[in-house]
Amino acid sequence: xxxxxxxxxxxxxxxxxxxxxxxxxxxxxxxxxxxxxxxxxxxxxxxxxxxxxxxxxxxxxxxxxxxxxxxxxxxxxxxxxxxxxxxxxxxxxxxxxxxxxxxxxxxxxxxxxxxxxxxxxxxxxxxxxxxxxxxxxxxxxxxxxxxxxxxxxxxxxxxxxxxxxxxxxxxxxxxxxxxxxxxxxxxxxxxxxxxxxxxxxxxxxxxxxxxxxxxxxxxxxxxxxxxxxxxxxxxxxxxxxxxxxxxxxxxxxxxxxxxxxxxxxxxxxxxxxxxxxxxxxxxxxxxxxxxxxxxxxxxxxxxxxxxxxxxxxxxxxxxxxxxxxxxxxxxxxxxxxxxxxxxxxxxxxxxxxxxxxxxxxx
Numbered sequence: 472x473x474x475x476x477x478x479x480x481x482x483x484x485x486x487x488x489x490x491x492x493x494x495x496x497x498x499x500x501x502x503x504x505x506x507x508x509x510x511x512x513x514x515x516x517x518x519x520x521x522x523x524x525x526x527x528x529x530x531x532x533x534x535x536x537x538x539x540x541x542x543x544x545x546x547x548x549x550x551x552x553x554x555x556x557x558x559x560x561x562x563x564x565x566x567x568x569x570x571x572x573x574x575x576x577x578x579x580x581x582x583x584x585x586x587x588x589x590x591x592x593x594x595x596x597x598x599x600x601x602x603x604x605x606x607x608x609x610x611x612x613x614x615x616x617x618x619x620x621x622x623x624x625x626x627x628x629x630x631x632x633x634x635x636x637x638x639x640x641x642x643x644x645x646x647x648x649x650x651x652x653x654x655x656x657x658x659x660x661x662x663x664x665x666x667x668x669x670x671x672x673x674x675x676x677x678x679x680x681x682x683x684x685x686x687x688x689x690x691x692x693x694x695x696x697x698x699x700x701x702x703x704x705x706x707x708x709x710x711x712x713x714x715x716x717x718x719x720x721x722x723x724x725x726x727x728x729x730x731x732x733x734x735x736x737x738x739x740x741x742x743x744x745x746x747x748x749x750x751x752x753x754x755x756x757x758x759x760x761x762x763x764x765x766x767x768x769x770x771x772x773x774x775x776x777x778x779x780x781x782x783x784x785x786x787x788x789x790x791x792x793x794x795x796x797x798x799x800x801x802x803x804x805x806x807x808x809x810x811x812x813x814x815x816x817x818x819x820x821x822x823x824x825x826x827x828x829x830x831x832x833x
Contacts, residue, residue, distance in 0.1 A: 474663075474697045474800050476829045478791070478822075479505030480815065481544055481701050481803040484528055485520040495532045497812040499539040501819025505573060506532060507544035507803050509701070512579075518761050526559040533566035542573035544665055544701075544803060545647035548604035549579065554626050556604065557611035564638040575665050576604060577647030595623045598652050605644065605660055612641055645699065649739060651681045658685030663697030668724045668805055670700040671778040672797035673742030679798035699801035700794060704780035705808035706787050706817050715766075716808015717781035718774050722765035725750050725773075726757035743776045780804055784821035791826065 480498045482491060495506045508525035515522055525543060533541045541563065548556065556576070563572045578597035603621040610617045614631035631637060646657035647665040657664035664682045666674060675698065683693040703724065705716025725745075740747070753773075757765035780790040780802070791802060806814050 473694050476795060476800055476826060477504035477697075478802040478804065478818075478826060479503050479507055479540070479542070479699075481507040481509055481805050483509050483511045483515075484523045484525040485511035485515045486523075488523070488528065488531070491528060492532065492535050494811060494815070495536055495539070495541075497815040499536040501815045502823045503539055503815070503819070505540040505542050505801070505803075506536070507542035507573070507575070507699075508532075509544050510546050510550075510579070517758075526563070530562050530566045533563055533571065538571075540571045540573055541567050542645075543575045544573070544645070544699075545575040545577035545579060547577060547579035548600055548624075552626075553604040553607035553624055554611060554628070557608045560608065560612060560642065561637065564640070564642065569638070569640050572642045573645065574608075574642045575645040575647055576601065576608070577665070578653065579647075598656065599623050601646065601653060602656065602660070605646070609641070609644070614639065643697070645697070648678075649736065654678055654681035655685030655688075658682035658687075658691065658693070658696060659689035662695075663699060663801070665699045665803070666701065667739065668701040668703060669721070669739050669743060669777055670702055670799075671739075671743045671776075672793050672799075674739055675700055675794060675797040675799045677738060677742060697800050698798060699803050700799045701803040701805055702780050702794065703777060704787070704804045704806055706781065706784060706806075706814050706822070707808075708783060708817070710782045710786060712809075713782040713786070714774065714779070716806070716811075716814075717777075717779035718769050719762055719766040720805055720807035721774055721777045721779060722753055722757065722769045723762050725769070725777075726754040726762075726765050743778070745773065745776050749773055784817065787818070787822050788825050791822070795829075 480503050498506050508529055510525040511522040513522050529541050560574055578601055600623045603624045607619055607626045616630040617626050617628040619626040643662040645663045645665050646653055646661045648654045648657060649667050654664055666678050679698055686693045686696055703717045703720045705713055707713035753765050753768045756768040780787050
């Protein structure tokens, strides 16, 4: 079994609601397969942006769009009890309808660092928190009686009555992970894996190997698993202009995200061919002058190492082909730069038709 090759857009939940709604509608009209929301965190206040609840926004987007799937990419069980996650998932199920909701969970080390790991983070490791969260969420959404006593969480709920008005289908469940333990877990118990931004084709190959290893040990069909990768991107008819938006987004991630997930980030940097000393000036520029100053510190060489999906439509098609050949089955394109709604339309007109009806090939 092969999963279809899909191209979606991911956006952080740090922008005004109306802007996010407009972008989701533009992506829906352009023909993208999914619109993912990554939950932002209070760090962004340093740069005049406010973190917002991605689950609340997702429910609104599900009602404001018609065809496109809406995904949590990701939310963290360190910020919500798994029973609460299941309750919020019910809302999205009802708002979006079957086949239009993708449920992504991840430990989110940056969020843990920003708010303090919380009492569960001090008692047990992320792998235990993630496994128990997934088991509870699945049990709650199945409608069966729940009597769960784990190392991190407890959960108790009676079974759903047959006449209860509630969705009975299970949404596809993804684990967001950069390290091998959680990537293998995604293969063993989830429907797919989501990798972090600054993913390169090399990191896709590394991640797929881990995910498939976990699947084989669990006796699962590796071909049925989806590998989604968050990739920096921007597009324009002019090549230079098309790459500038990607430069700014790459700067933001290199300045904060990679710096804050040390250990797990080592493999990301290795596959990108990036050395810590290359990133330090970008992080310093971000702290002193914000994202535009950081973008100026990203050289053409560094941008090339990040492997963005950026430039002209033909250049974007070629970059997507590289990711598909590496084993990515779901592009989560993080568009940045001028007029992102117009960028979405240009992708719809000149890039997405190239990949319509294409099955995953590895």
